[in-house]
Amino acid sequence: MNVKFLTRTAILLAITLIFQFLKMPQLITGSIVNAMLLIAAGTVGMWSGIIIGLLTPVIAFLVGIMGFPLMIPFIMVGNGLYVMLFSTQKNKVIGMIVGAVVKFIWLALSVKYIIQLFNVKVPLKIVQAFTFPQLITALMGGIVALIITAFLQNYFKTAKEG
Template sequence: MNTKFMTRTAILLAITIVFQFMKMPQLVTGSVVNAMLLIAAGTVGMWSGITIGCLTPIIAFLVGIMGFPLMIPFIMIGNSLYVMLFSMQKNKILGMILGALVKFIWLAISVKYIIQLFNVKVPLKIVQAFTTPQFVTAIIGGILGLIVISLLENYFRFSKE
């Protein structure tokens, strides 16, 4: 880790936190957070996206956005899978779609089955939030992220000339 990595990751995390503090509906907040994960991965590197993806559920819990702390490690893993699959694919659109699908499947299985193995009753509202909306927000965020990455790549390319 170098100073450039830490600085850029911190700036992207700060922008993400600002959106989390706005406490908008899940469709908006989730989409923006997913976009920021891919923007971080696409501009700074995979570990930047993973770092932000692991910190955002903790912050969401601390600011009262997410009221079911047992989901935090599962969200961290889901976000990391999303970023890793995106980062490892040459075709970024395919990587984003694959990452969104795997994140959705992981979170749906986690909330419906894994947590319940520990005899924890998961409220219906939480189950609903961590199933289909996760796929939708990952796709919307992914599209936004790809657009921003493309714009930033063009900006960086022209600013070097």
């Protein structure tokens, strides 16, 4: 890790947290957070996106945005899978789609089955939030990220040449 990596990751994390603090509906906030994960991965590197994906659910809980702490490790894994699958594919569109589907399946299974293995009653509102909306927000955020990342990569390339 170098100063550029840390600085860019910190800036992207701060932007992500600002959107979380606005407490907009899940469709908007989730899409933006997912976009930021892939923007970080696409412009700074896979580990930048993973770091942001690990920190955002913890911070969301600590500041009272998320009220079901048992989901934190599952969200962290889902975010990590989303970023890794995006980052490791040459075709970023395919990587984003596969990452979105895997994240959705992981979170849906987690909230419906894994947590229930621990004999925890999961509120219906939480189950609903961590099933189909996760696919929609990952895909919407992924589309936004692909557009912004392409623009930023072009900008960085032009800036180096100029």
